Amino acid sequence: MAEESRTDGKPRIEGAVDQMHFLRDKLQKFQAKIMCDFEQRLSCMIEDVMQDIRQQELRAHEFRQFDSSVSRATNASATWHNRQQQTLSPATKPDVSDCPNGRAYAQNEATPKQQQQPQQWRQDQPQQRTRRQLPDKVFVARESYLTVLLQVEHMRTIYHIFSIILVMFLLNVIFYDYFVEGRINLGLGTFRSGLKRIHWVFGVWLLEHVFVLALYYAFQGWALVRSKLQSHKSLQHFWSNSCLIMYISAQLVFGYVSTSLCLKFQLPFVSACVLLLESTRLLMKMHAYVRYNAARVLLGKQKTDVELKDARPYLPPLHCYVYFLFAPTLIYRDNYPRTKQIRWKFALSRLMEIVAVAFFYAFIHERHIREYFGQFGKEALGPSQLIVKIFGMMLPSAVILLCGFYMILHSWLNFTAELLRFGDRMFYKDWWTSHTYDGYYRNWNVVVHDWLYEYVYRDLYTYVFKGSKVVASLLVFMISALVHEQVLGFGLQLFFPVMFMFFGVIGVALVFLMRSAPKTLGNICVWFTLVFGNGVMISLYSMEYYARRNCELRYEHWADHITPAIWRCYH
Structure with a gap:
């Protein structure tokens, strides 16, 4: 019996050893695969870090104005960030240093934001704190990316290469027109056909600006009448809702007229795009002005005279609105960062680039x-x-x-x-x-x-x-x-x-x-x-x-x- 148990135990031990060897092989392969994936991921991460270091060195030497750490430490106006969290939103604390009554408005805004807002808003505030706070648009005096990049000799060389390509393309067209068609056209036929009835577009553009200026006075009328109806809440709500309906209807009519005129005048593509893009831009400008300043009016009085009965909401003067209509931005502010002088050579270079393109x-x-x-x-x-x-x-x-x-x-x-x-x-x-x-x-x-x-x-x-x-x-x-x-x-x-x-x-x-x-x-x-x-x-x-x-x-x-x-x- 002892011999039989020894003979039966030997295969069992050998089977267990084989299983251990099999398990060890599997674990070794698994470990090798994990290490291979780890090494690949580690090498990719190291390559990304080295690439970031090389870019940082390049920025520090060639592209100094793009180095965010240096720019924030030396010149705050050179930042390339677009938004930041603010304690007061732009709708309640605008920069009005260039506008009349700006000092009185700034003093009136010195009170905390919570003291100016209605009781209902304060009750809902704990629920809004759990929601992600969206940052605000920040305007800072800074140049465009390509303006700064083209100050570097390497990038300026690429700009020169593209300029030469444009010149060679121009010569190609001139020689083709002269030797194949027997005339030199220079693309003027495309300009003539594409800019047909452009005088109609200019006339519609002037009429659109009359409408846009009328919106400014209509908004002032809404704000002043609303302030006089403070003691009649039902009439105030009726007045505001009626003006809101008229505002939305006016915006829809404005967009409809611009599109229907393209079909009525049978405008070619370039003229139609000029009219449609300009109409869209003015629609966006009008909404930006109304949306920004409506928040001021709804928050309460912003400008107070000696007597309480003469209290009026703060509204920006006309020149702030007119400047915004032509400024290259769609975000309304009472004023913006301004440069000290006009660089006429820079402006002429940009104009010539527009003509060339x-x-x-x-x-x-x-x-x-x-x-x-x-x-x-x-x-x-x-x-x-x-x-x-x-x-x-x-x-x-x-x-x-x-x-x-x-x-x-x-x-x-x-x-x-x-x-x-x-x-x-x-x-x-x-x-x-x-x-x-x-x-x-x-x-x-x-x-x-x-x-x-x-x-x-x-x-x-x-x-x-x-x-x-x-x-x-x-x-x-x-x-x-x-x-x-x-x-x-x-x-x-x-x-x-x-x-x-x-x-x-x-x-x-x-x-x-x-x-x-x-x-x-x-x-x-x-x-x-x-x-x-x-x-x-x-x-x-x-x-x-x-x-x-x-x-x-x-x-x-x-x-x-x-x-x-x-x-x-x-x-």
Whole structure:
């Protein structure tokens, strides 16, 4: 029996040893895999840290004005931050040093914010403290990113290279027109056709400013009548609600008239875009003024005379409002940082850049867009020809994107800012380094983004959706996409919501998809989607525009107006 137990125990011991060896091998492989992943992640983290150190050294030596730590320690006006938390919101504590009665208003604002607000607001305040406090817009005297970057010799060399490319493109167009067509056009045909009826646009622009100035006095009338009805709360609410309805109706009529005039006058694309963009800008300006100053009026008395019965709300003088209408910002303040003098050489350089890019656009239209799509609807077209045309427009579309950014957000806004001595020139940030679409949308157009954030997102986040950041952001995206589509649709006089799909659907999806992408890969993906998406979008709009003019289409049913002409021409 003892021998049998020894013989039975031996296989058991050997089986246990084999299991231990198997388990050890598995643990060793698992450990090796973990160490390999750890080493890869560690190397990526070390590479990111080393890259940040190299960028910091580069900023410290070449790009001194972009070093945030040095700028905050040496010159507070050189900061590149856009917002900060404030104890008093701009709606209750504006800077009024350049406006009359500013001193009396500042003394009146010395009391705490909680003492001026109604009892109901104080009761709701503990609930609002749990919600994330959104920072306020801060205006600081500073230059634009490219203005500072072009002070560095390396970046100035790249600027010179692009200038030479523009000159060579100009010579290419001149030689082509002279040797092929027997004349020199210089894109003037595009200017003549695109700027037709521009005098009508100028006349409408003047009438719009009459309406905008009338809003200033209408707002003053609402505030003064409301202050006189302090003892009659029911009448005060009725008056305020009636004025609110009239204000919303006036804004809707203002937008409707500008769009309907594009169709009535049959404005070409450039003239229509000028009218639509200027009308949209004035709408945003009016809402900014009303939204900012309405908070003052609703908070109570801001200006008190000797007798209590003469108490009136503080309202900014007319010159503050007029300056805001032409200032290159959509955020209202009573005054802004101002420069000491106008740099006429700087302003003239920006103006010449605007003219140069305008000619560049004319050349691209004549040599690429019209060349590729001018006969669309008349010529035979298969999938292979369509792909060739779309990919042939990729590079010109990328140039259109970059030149449009430079002409509007840098040259034009810096030109107007210099003439008005407007100090805060941060009209955009370093969007070209963005590795997510969150950063791209925030940094591409700071002027419009600030307005959407200040007057749409904050109100939706605070009052409508009660702290829901995602829903408020999605609604802001939808509003922005609709306005972009409205400008393009009425400018081209067609219904073709490609911009809405690219901006409001695909762009929103990319915001969530690219948040976890690595920096280098994310930046590559951002640029790829920008170049490819703009190439496809410009190609589709060009095809739809020429298809509606080249094809003899009938519009017998309402569906014919919304069916793309691209489809109807070839099917």
